[in-house]
Amino acid sequence: MRTTIESIEAGKILPPDQLARLGLGPGRLLRVVLETVDAEDAEISVTEMNAQGGGFAYLADEPDLYSDADLVERNADFGK
Numbered sequence: 695m696r697t698t699i700e701s702i703e704a705g706k707i708l709p710p711d712q713l714a715r716l717g718l719g720p721g722r723l724l725r726v727v728l729e730t731v732d733a734e735d736a737e738i739s740v741t742e743m744n745a746q747g748g749g750f751a752y753l754a755d756e757p758d759l760y761s762d763a764d765l766v767e768r769n770a771d772f773g774k
Contacts, residue, residue, distance in 0.1 A: 695738060697746070699726040 704713055705720025713720060744750055 696727065696729045699728065702726055 701723045702725075703720065704718045704722045704724050707724070707726065708716070708718070710720070718724075738746075
């Protein structure tokens, strides 16, 4: 499997000694191509693909529709 990461800071993926060896500053933006070489790890689940793709990332900023208080209120008569 092959994945490309666009515009990631070098300091987030490489330790300082490797950055210096490559002549890169930690804030330098890179395009990184990741390719799996182990056939067993080549398969990725749909859930992982969705998480990596970021298509649902906007939901993290959305307010929750229900809270724990709603659950307690709705089931107040449960077990009586």
